Amino acid sequence: MFLESLSLHNFRNIAQLELTIPAQGVLLQGNNGQGKTSILEALYLCATGRSFRTQRVHEMIRHGESAARISARFIRRGVRHVIDVSLQPKHRVITVDDKRLPATSSLLQMVNIVAFFPDDLCITKGPAEGRRHFVDRMVANIQSDFLMSSVNYAKVLKSRNHVLRQSQNGIDPVLMKTLDEQLIGYGEKIHTYRSQTLKALLPLAIEIYTEISMGKDPTPNMELTAGFLLSSEYMSDYKTNFKKTLEKDLPRDRALGMTSSGPHRADLFISLGNYNSRQYASQGQQRALVLALKLAEVHMLRSILESPPILLLDDVSSELDSERCSVLFNDLVQSEAQVWLSTTGAAKLPENPKMSKYEVTDGHVNLLNS
Numbered sequence: 033m034f035l036e037s038l039s040l041h042n043f044r045n046i047a048q049l050e051l052t053i054p055a056q057g058v059l060l061q062g063n064n065g066q067g068k069t070s071i072l073e074a075l076y077l078c079a080t081g082r083s084f085r086t087q088r089v090h091e092m093i094r095h096g097e098s099a100a101r102i103s104a105r106f107i108r109r110g111v112r113h114v115i116d117v118s119l120q121p122k123h124r125v126i127t128v129d130d131k132r133l134p135a136t137s138s139l140l141q142m143v144n145i146v147a148f149f150p151d152d153l154c155i156t157k158g159p160a161e162g163r164r165h166f167v168d169r170m171v172a173n174i175q176s177d178f179l180m181s182s183v184n185y186a187k188v189l190k191s192r193n194h195v196l197r198q199s200q201n202g203i204d205p206v207l208m209k210t211l212d213e214q215l216i217g218y219g220e221k222i223h224t225y226r227s228q229t230l231k232a233l234l235p236l237a238i239e240i241y242t243e244i245s246m247g248k249d250p251t252p253n254m255e256l257t258a259g260f261l262l263s264s265e266y267m268s269d270y271k272t273n274f275k276k277t278l279e280k281d282l283p284r285d286r287a288l289g290m291t292s293s294g295p296h297r298a299d300l301f302i303s304l305g306n307y308n309s310r311q312y313a314s315q316g317q318q319r320a321l322v323l324a325l326k327l328a329e330v331h332m333l334r335s336i337l338e339s340p341p342i343l344l345l346d347d348v349s350s351e352l353d354s355e356r357c358s359v360l361f362n363d364l365v366q367s368e369a370q371v372w373l374s375t376t377g378a379a380k381l382p383e384n385p386k387m388s389k390y391e392v393t394d395g396h397v398n399l400l401n402s
């Protein structure tokens with residue numbers, strides 16, 4: 033799938049903008065603070081219904097204006113669609129082909145996008161939450177009922193935690209058993225989907241990382257933890273292990289007023305060689321690792337969906353040396369995805385004459401090639 037055009041009105045520092053984009057994509061270059069990330073943010077908002085920078089709609093509306101509007105025309109499986117996003121300070125309306133969306137999540141089935149932002153370095157550097165989010169967004173792109181299992185799991189978890197907090201004077205064993213059974217059921221689904229997706233992703237990520245690092249770095253690896261110990265005593269059976277853990281942890285969970293084990297506590301252990309990438313990998317290696325994961329996701333989605341997703345890479349060239357940049361760029365071209373790139377230093381990136389190249393200055397764009 034790919035975008036044909038993107039238009040913005042009063043979005044961030046952009047008063048009015050109309051971009052026409054070839055199927056190969058676009059390179060946005062320009063100095064700091066000119067509007068490159070804002071353009072990518074607008075596209076991401078159309079694709080997902082959310083910004084990657086803020087949850088507050090008013091921050092995205094151009095200062096001094098009362099509303100903003102974005103429109104994206106795209107082709108999916110040979111059919112043209114239009115997504116319109118209208119932003120008012122406390123209000124956001126999204127329509128697809130002039131029909132209001134029942135839920136923002138239905139956009140996921142409509143537009144497939146893989147995005148890399150500088151903040152994504154938190155996948156290797158930051159807390160487990162960022163890694164879970166990365167995995168879950170990827171799974172949701174592939175498994176349409178994953179989101180429902182996640183929502184249901186979160187609901188049961190909330191109820192269970194509420195019961196734990198109210199349990200000073202005793203606990204209703206029947207209610208607890210019901211909640212545990214539901215938690216284990218949804219939990220197993222979540223864990224299975226996550227594991228299956230990562231199993232398919234890992235060989236691709238290793239191949240891409242080895243390519244980007246030109247075989248000079250140790251081999252990366254990824255391991256998903258369940259959010260509790262999978263003891264061999266129960267033949268590593270997920271449901272039995274989770275059940276036994278909930279039973280064992282009950283006194284502590286009551287004292288804490290929350291459930292301390294389960295997929296909401298899962299983590300993805302990413303290593304380079306035999307070392308945790310968080311402590312061991314350099315800044316550039318961490319960036320290359322995250323990029324390899326995202327590119328692996330593109331390749332995986334392309335084979336599952338039979339067409340590549342849109343790939344969005346903000347400020348991709350910083351911290352990568354020019355050799356790694358050019359290998360990465362070749363991989364982008366081979367992925368056949370429509371690529372949206374932003375950079376302050378275009379000199380490092382090889383030219384692709386099929387991509388449009390725009391200079392972004394003070395919220396305006398100027399086409400540099402034709």
Ligand SMILES: Nc1ncnc2c1ncn2[C@@H]1O[C@H](COP(=O)(O)OP(=O)(O)OP(=O)(O)O)[C@@H](O)[C@H]1O
Nearest residue numbers: 044045064065066067068069070091092093094095
């Ligand atoms: N609501 C808003 N109204 C007007 N201007 C805004 C608004 N929000 C942000 N800006 C400004 O928009 C400009 C563009 O920001 P953006 O993040 O898109 O820049 P950029 O080109 O990606 O820069 P960098 O290379 O530093 O990442 C900045 O100067 C920022 O202060």
Ligand SMILES: [Mg+2]
Nearest residue numbers: 068069070347
């Ligand atoms: Mg930026």
